Amino acid sequence: MASDLPPDPRFFILEDDVWGPYDTKFSKLEPASRGDPPPCPKCGKTIGMLMWLPPYRAELELHGQGLGDFVGGPGNEVLISERMKEAFQAEGLVGLLGFHPVEVVRVRRKGRGPKVDTMPCYFVATARFGHGAVDEARSRLQRNKPVTCSECRNTGVDAIHGFTLESGTWRGEDVFRPRGLQGDIVVSERFAEFIKRHGFTNMKLIPTEEYVWDPLQKKNPNGLSDP
Template sequence: MVSDLPPDPRFFVLEADVWGPLDTQFDKAGAVNRGDAPRCPQCGEPIGLLTWLPPYRVELELHGQGFGDFAAGPGNDVLISERFAQAFRAEGLTGLLGFHTVEVVRARRKRKGPKPGAVPAYVVVSPGFGRAAVDEVRSHLRHKKPMTCAECRYSSLDSIHGFVLEPGTWQGEDVFRPRGLQGDIVVSERFAALVKRHGFTNMKLIPTEEYIWDPARKGPPAARSAAPP
């Protein structure tokens, strides 16, 4: 229940550990079936990419020394190892949808290194779209265009220099895509503790207030002027 949530929760942006020691990525293999993109229930605009429908076949790209427990690829979905999936469900974490078995049709090494071992079993999961919303006032976002829908809170962004969630909007999920930043995967402290406790690999957990995305190097937004007395 919302009333049982911690009073001052911390959140992290989940990303693959690109160029890390167990950097594993995937691409969809063969003919790919796609469904409709998720849309905002209020304005009707898409809030994600086209959904991936079965069969789930992938090619793995091994950029590190071995296979990681997490793999990013195109679309809204990610791969997690079966051992990660088992721990996630056994410990009662929430927010991942699907858990569909994946057929790995090929695994290719993309950098020099020893011959990889056996390919672990993977499942495909989709982080859900949560009710948690980005706090526009306390976050450091540089906008191209202003927000037009109070529900999905979509706005075109130039850069992110840290963000926080609006108090009272998080519903307790351990993995979710927040309103206003549906392209990012945000996780709870429970998720971070699970990763650390089991030593799951190929994941970076960046505190949301320290997260930076600035592809054009425009820097943080100008400081807001203080309200008049």
């Protein structure tokens, strides 16, 4: 008998589209002001990097043919274009915080392509630390330390060969950093459709169950096969 329960929602890892036609990176112009990293509300352990504080001044590095709507860089912050910011807010999506204007001091082109004549308008945003938690039993992770805090579940990770979230832990955010993998940005299926509908650039979406991150080539953490 088929289950009457609705299927689990789909989630995606959000990355910038390296080597894509709108490959763009940003760096914070020094000297930059920084604040304390965010702590876990339960154990107090650091769950992120130093916060970028105003004034927000950045330098863009363009590897593609045009500047992207989404720009990654150091720290927890990302830059998004004005048109993406306006559409995100107008459609009532949730999970990105801040939206502070950034002064783009210069654009450095890497490789061939058209010259950038005008400085774009970008905003700095951060992905919310969400309530959605990694399902350890159904995920293929290799952690270098055991999980000790039931809230943040924050430990070092040596390899990821696909993961999923615990049913019932997600609270509707469209963009968030999940408990247990706070270094990654996860997005909802609604956000994936939002990107496609508007044609926003320099964003790559990978289904979480297919996501592989294995810099040490550990391969098949926990002895499980790749999805």
